Amino acid sequence: MKIWALTKIGLKECLRQRVVYFIFLISLLFVFMAKGCDIGTIKSENLLIGKEARQGISFGISFHGIVFWSIMLCGLLASQALTRDMDEGYASATLARPLGRDAYIAGKLLPVIIISTLNLTVLGWLFCWFFYRATGGITMQIPLSFFFMTLSLALYGLMIFCLSLFIPRQLAPLAGIVVYMISCWSSLPYSVENLKIFWTPSVTVQRLHLLLPKFGDLQCIGASILSGQQPFDAVNPLAVAGNIAVYVSVFWYVTVWVFKRREL
Amino acid sequence: MQFAIEAHSLVKKYGSITALDDITLEVNRGEIFGFLGPNGAGKSTFVKIILNLVRATSGSVRIFGEPVTNVKARETIGFLPENIRVYPFLSIEEFLRFHCELIGIASQNIKMAIDNCLCAMELESVRAQKIGTLSKGMLQRTGIAQAMLGNPELLIFDEPTSGLDPIGFTELRRLLLDMKARGTTIFLNSHQLSEVERTCDRVAILNKGRIIKIGSRDDLSDRGKHLEVTAEGFTDSMAAAINAFSQKNIETEGNKLRIYLTSEKDSVNVHRIIVEAGGRVQSLAWKSESLEELFYRLVKNEDMGFNKDRP
Numbered sequence: 128m129k130i131w132a133l134t135k136i137g138l139k140e141c142l143r144q145r146v147v148y149f150i151f152l153i154s155l156l157f158v159f160m161a162k163g164c165d166i167g168t169i170k171s172e173n174l175l176i177g178k179e180a181r182q183g184i185s186f187g188i189s190f191h192g193i194v195f196w197s198i199m200l201c202g203l204l205a206s207q208a209l210t211r212d213m214d215e216g217y218a219s220a221t222l223a224r225p226l227g228r229d230a231y232i233a234g235k236l237l238p239v240i241i242i243s244t245l246n247l248t249v250l251g252w253l254f255c256w257f258f259y260r261a262t263g264g265i266t267m268q269i270p271l272s273f274f275f276m277t278l279s280l281a282l283y284g285l286m287i288f289c290l291s292l293f294i295p296r297q298l299a300p301l302a303g304i305v306v307y308m309i310s311c312w313s314s315l316p317y318s319v320e321n322l323k324i325f326w327t328p329s330v331t332v333q334r335l336h337l338l339l340p341k342f343g344d345l346q347c348i349g350a351s352i353l354s355g356q357q358p359f360d361a362v363n364p365l366a367v368a369g370n371i372a373v374y375v376s377v378f379w380y381v382t383v384w385v386f387k388r389r390e391l
Numbered sequence: 392m393q394f395a396i397e398a399h400s401l402v403k404k405y406g407s408i409t410a411l412d413d414i415t416l417e418v419n420r421g422e423i424f425g426f427l428g429p430n431g432a433g434k435s436t437f438v439k440i441i442l443n444l445v446r447a448t449s450g451s452v453r454i455f456g457e458p459v460t461n462v463k464a465r466e467t468i469g470f471l472p473e474n475i476r477v478y479p480f481l482s483i484e485e486f487l488r489f490h491c492e493l494i495g496i497a498s499q500n501i502k503m504a505i506d507n508c509l510c511a512m513e514l515e516s517v518r519a520q521k522i523g524t525l526s527k528g529m530l531q532r533t534g535i536a537q538a539m540l541g542n543p544e545l546l547i548f549d550e551p552t553s554g555l556d557p558i559g560f561t562e563l564r565r566l567l568l569d570m571k572a573r574g575t576t577i578f579l580n581s582h583q584l585s586e587v588e589r590t591c592d593r594v595a596i597l598n599k600g601r602i603i604k605i606g607s608r609d610d611l612s613d614r615g616k617h618l619e620v621t622a623e624g625f626t627d628s629m630a631a632a633i634n635a636f637s638q639k640n641i642e643t644e645g646n647k648l649r650i651y652l653t654s655e656k657d658s659v660n661v662h663r664i665i666v667e668a669g670g671r672v673q674s675l676a677w678k679s680e681s682l683e684e685l686f687y688r689l690v691k692n693e694d695m696g697f698n699k700d701r702p
Contacts, residue, residue: 132492136478143480216476220537223442223470224493225462391444 133234157192201243202300205287210296272353285378314343395576401450412600425591433600469543475534479523508536527554588682624670
């Protein structure tokens, strides 16, 4: 009940921020792109890419665009949620109540994840709707691919919470985006079949892929599901699940540990 | 006996700065305890340690026997921070509901709890008003209402009179006394010395992180009791003679003398010394030091480094 009380306030606070609507509108552009924006003809070396493949490209761009902006939204909200309460003095009046600091963090984190997931869900359903309008069919691939991305959002939100306790809150989402982009980049040679032919990852890339949070692998899983490919051919699901579990635990415990020692 | 607040050898350091230096104090159940001190004395730091918002460098604090680091200790506390900061987009009612939920008041009792506090602070007519639009005084009333939610056993008020008008002052005083009559312990951190003097049972004066005086209101007044003499023709030789049975040097202000005698009987001697040496006594009366005067004297003496009068 206490965590939910904080979550309700957090939801109101998030929904009052213009950035939520701004990012929703930007993401919406990517949905309209998937609706049937004709990208024209694409010629490869020896063949002309067909309509289905072109639609796949549109879908891919839309999917990655929506996920990227949802990640951005999650990062922006997460970077403010905890630190602004501390700076503005809201946290001290709340924590004077019988409420543990871990419960406080959970209550501040939940609205961030709920709002960014809601953003992703609404856009995902719009995506489904336009797909239905275009093809007359319903596929579970789209909601499933977006579902995988909610894991990414939760992990990302927690990471930004943690970072915002160590670096200025404006820089936390930027730092988060850098980690996210490097993670995506280091996943490419492992997940994209065409790249595997001519890119053998160096030791550094291998290490980055192994050690960074697997945002990239999650995104590749989502994209594979969306395009109707086998998502776990290229990516080891146990390694991804293990990586996420470890990082969620690390970010959570570090955030709680630091916040418990923070004087208000 | 279990105390409401029990601090033992409490020290708080911020780097090389000592904010609290070996604070030991007990606040009895059901009393109104005044905590006074100039700016930067460490009052707010002490309150924050009680609420576990700040960690003590060493020492311990217990609330009704429970260490402050336990969440359970805060179940009994209502807290009004100095310059309360509240989410401006909430209405007063939403804000109070939020705090009811944080306290853990059962959902069926929340409305009654809110109504009682709104009624006590005369906020019923503005219950739907957004906090961001409230005046400072109204915000302070909202903060007090929030602190009173759930009938806490211990109320900690940090500058409760801040922003209140004279009517608000009087109502707050009445409220504090009502709460006390119901058995609530009140810890009052305030600069309003007259308010503290009128409402508190016991007072502690803090300066530079140390308690320089602690005692009941009457006890503190008695200690400051002095003989005020208005005399003409007062000389240094008279002062030397009187100082022999005075606690400390005579304070003079024009033809007014302030003498801290060890015994009330010596007032006759003071009169005799002045008259025999050719002076003329116009008036002679016992005066008690007001809390404000005592506070000023103690803090000034402490700052000048010759306070021999420790608790």
